[in-house]
Amino acid sequence: MCISLEEHYMSLIVARDIYKDYQVGEVSLRALRALNFEIEPGSFLSFVGPSGSGKTTLLNLIGCLDIPTSGSLTIAGTDVLRLDRKGRAAFRGRHMGFIFQDFNLIPVLTVYENIEYPLLMVQNVPSGERSRRVMDLLESVGMMEQRDKYPDQISGGQKQRVAVARALVTEPELVLADEPTANLDSKTAYMIIELMKAMKEKSGTTFIFSTHDQKIVGAAEILYTLEDGTIVDRKEMEESDHV
């Protein structure tokens, strides 16, 4: 049996000496400095920290949406800094799912079509398989009855459930969620985190999310704390710490 190098890795993410600078006019701002970490497959992990600490920047780098100024970043056995723009897009489509703070559903597609979109437009999955996966996820996130509705016909919590389903439908190894509960009330936010956790248990997908909501932080199994662009603490949460 042949196992590709890409699939044969111990850590899902390996980051070494990551720096990220932004140029604002003539001033260079350092958003991330000397980041070193490894993330195991199947983790349920959160980056926390105050606004401006670099959480979103770090998630963007891990999500191959941006590239670091220096350092190395290996995800799923691939040196992602060697990929060009198209290569990064293909890599994201193959290995990652995204959940956004503002849900970012496509307004002209129904709930069903939004979840189906990555299978149809990114991975070209055959119709039967596509339908099976979408229906499974609709059931899992409790959106079966709303499947023919458009995003403007459902609530914020429902939108985020659809976003979770869309992120998971391609069966990615990694799901990134930047402040996924920021626009939700605390009850719905907690439900979304529980949903993400349940999906992680079901599929074994690694979930990384950023938040500064203390009520949600407790749900994470591993907690990285960022301050001024650097990791100041890594904590593995005990079962008793969980909300």
Add this chain to the structure above:
Amino acid sequence: MYNLFKIAIRNLMRYRRRTLLTSSLIMIGVVFVLVFVAVTGSIKSLLIGQITDSMLGHLQVHKKGYVASIDNLPLTITLTPEAVQTIENVIKDISEVEAYSMRIKFGGLFSNYKETTNIRLNGVVPESEIKTIPLLPERIIAGKYDLKEGNILIPELLAKGMEVSVGDTIVVIATNKDGSVNGKQFTVAGILESVTGPGGRDGYINIEDAAEVLRMDQREISEVALRLGDFTMLHDVYLYLTDSLSGEKNEAGNPMFEVHTWESLSPFHNISQMIDIMTFFIKIMLIAMVLVSIMNVMIMAVYERMREIGTISAIGTMPGKILSMFILEGLSIGILGTIVGNATGCAIIYILNISHITFNFGRQTGLLLQPHVGAADLLTVSVIVIVVSVVASLQPALKASRMEPIYALHHV
């Protein structure tokens, strides 16, 4: 592709009013071009028909050098019976030639016994002339088309000026190529309405009378006029005829014949070309209209949907698909405008046809406007709009496809 189209259509429906306005603009452009092409085309073909069917014929064959001196109506640059036989042999092999007519053209003096003036005359074989220029009898405003020997058809202005009516007797005096003068008495059989263009104010007599007045020892012909069954074959027949006759040389080794289409014989061809140029510029205006309106709407679409672009790009949609998505939107607007524009244009052209609109050309009145738009015109306009729609969408679509997701996602 179906899914990309579906998304494109839904995005267009999302901004219904804007889509409707842009499509309407394109539709108006398409309608304008089609109606313009149909109406000018109708006028053009009607006028060309008037010129070729009442005077010139579609093509003419002369002895080399005749057309350069045609204002003098030279009797020294004529086709001998042998040359005419050569031409006839070639013509008989061309199935597209429906009819042909031999003409002796000459200038002379016209006298009503009280006054004398100049006249240009065509000596013709009545039967073949009417087959070659079938509208000639329609030009007769008094009398009838009766060109038996001794009869003459005279132009309207001459009849008025010389106070001559149908049935009157007149005399034609002409100088032959040797310089001797001869005259013959004719009866006015008909009066011809003058038309604009060469030969529009010529009179007609029987070819036997022309030969008699000019004291020809052998029948020498000034020109052979040809009529084609299918006018669209004009240039093919011209090329064939030119090629077939180019081998005939005179004693000096120069070509013996020259072949002309009506275009090189009538100044109306310049007007016809101007109509074509105007049509071309109208099409350029349509292109500009489509280009600006679609580009504008697509730039707006990209700007408004940056976060969506960022989202689908983050999810892993390849740049090529994003490009296609936006191009299909522009293309859909173009197709919608084209379909509605073609349908509306055809409806307007139909209404113009059943309205029986008439117009005047020179001294001719009541020419019926019959606008017609062919499949080729519809196809040309459609292809122009569709291609320009794609071109206009290209820049915004490229911008969308090349957008960095990080930038697009954080666009407010």
